Amino acid sequence: MTIGRLRPFLPYILLAPGLAWLTVFFVVPMYTLARQSLNDGTLETGFRFAWEWANYSNVIDRYQEQFIRSFRYAGTATVLAFIIGYPLAYAIAFRGGRMKSYLLFLVVLPFFTTYLIRTLAWQTILSDQGDVLRTARDLGVLDVTDALGISQNGRVLATPTAVVMAITYNFLPFMVLPCYVSLERIDRRLIEAANDLYGGPVRAFARVVFPLSLPGVFAGSLLVFIPAVGDFINAEILGSPKTQMIGNVIQSRFLEVNDYPGAAALSFILMAAILGAVLVYTRLLGTEDLA
């Protein structure tokens, strides 16, 4: 009886916890941040709301370089994660056999360790005096990478390479897992059909498998790209002052300089820029009918 009367409201009741969560943890902070970004004043004199749009133009002028750098690093890392992750997902989905779940477990295994510890480990692995670099140096590999601009003066730490590589490493599972799910779902009979229609393995992949796995690729690249743009740990631990990303700038403005309005403005610009990039990407991949 009561349930019957409540029925029209049921969707709202079910939505309520989610909406409440969204309001408390998203809408309210967003509102505070938006207000903060238009404040003027300093920490000690106190901030006042003043429609200070200049905060936005100021930080864009000052931190253009870091914005561009963040998008470049995150973009490169996403492409690398795809190049490494897609074949891996493919191999697990199509050739994994009984080992599938075991192999997937191995992909997720690094997540059992803290993000920070995993990143710090690269400091040791890539150390100038470490075994990896010493071997590479002895084999003359570092001369080649130096010439290509991948390493600098025979070192990898404190170069863009170290930062991009670590971002790729840290976010790789976010690429592998969605790709795997998409690939795993593909009906094998479609591939047989392609073969029956004289499509060789390459064409079957290009015309059937890859298009069907696009939703996974799309989801994977967003899951890698979005957190990577705002990341600051990798640049902080493995980079140099010349490889600092926009996340480092925001951290510095918030915590070191206490320029809350500037930091808030930067956060908003970053959000808008990511949203823009994602929309363009969605349009390019035409994913309305994929997702």
Add this chain to the structure above:
Amino acid sequence: MAGNDRLWLPSWRRRISRRRLLTGSALAASGLAAAAFVGCGDDDGGGNGEPVLDSLNISNWPYYIDGETAANFQDATGISVSYTQDIGDNNDFFAKIREPLSRGQDIGRDIIVLTDWMAAKMIRLGYVEELNKDNIPNWVNLTESLKDVSFDAGRKYSLVWQSGFTGIGYNPELTGRKLTSINDIFDPEFSGHVTMLTEMRDTLGLVMLGMDIDPADCTLEDAQAAVAKIQEYVDNGHIRAFTDNSYGDDLARGDVWAAFAWSGDMVQLKADDPNLELLLPEEGFMVWSDNAMIPKGAKHKEAAEQFLNYCYDPVNFALIAAYVQYIAPVQGTQEAIAEIDETLVDNPLIFPDEETLSRAHVFKPLDEEEDVAFNELFQPLLIGT
């Protein structure tokens, strides 16, 4: 519990010492705080049958106290101590406590420890309680030269917890020579193997001394000149990074050959790798203090004062100094420490002589406006703009 701690503490201490801020990550910070918390002989239950008269909450930097002092104080007074090592960076910590303090709310801490300039800011903003010296008779043991400081005349609000030097830590095997001057750090041979500190007053101060500028009396133009000089070496890749005390790991691994470094860290690092050297450069070097204060609205002010009094007894302080190995600000510690470890008595980094102290410089106290201006010059270096 304290007995067991000592087994594993030394190995931790080697890896993570003071100011080891695993930067920015709340996760890491809480992890570190938790790890440190366990290491501190904390026992807030008063489990040994003593009546719990009062309790006391202390926040300090990591590895800034030995494993026994808090427990000893608890046994002696019956005041239950909760000691947390959750201060990793002056600015970060200030950002955390500013909001409640500005509203006059208790921040749940009875003692906090901050560096001179930040202590000055706290006092200026009225965020700390005046100390009742009647409860701290031992305060007279404070090193004479530290009794009157510009930001706290007569030490009404703060007492020194530790002092330290900022100099150059280096590995002579990698640099291939002894260093003597601050400007040796700019030797093109070391390109890509040099770090400086994110702490502005340490880095700017040392570079200024190398440029024959007195950091105690510098102008904004001087700061601009120093920043321009550093900028040049950031741009050409000479400076590998600006760090908190993670330079310790970099030095130990050999990735960094020369670094702006804190004296206590270097004493600890040297214990592991005797090759490492701390240079107190011929042009001079920086000296600073971290100061214990009672934040406004603290619930256990008197217990906090009792604790400070307890620590300012040289016999008790010797225990702390023997572990921390920074400069001891409590007179009489040198005599008392002989009981613990004879070799520490003559360590010039814990008990510097007059000649050494005369070459140490402090950074000029900056007012609010200058602080902002200096920071706006310095912070962009760290993010490569």
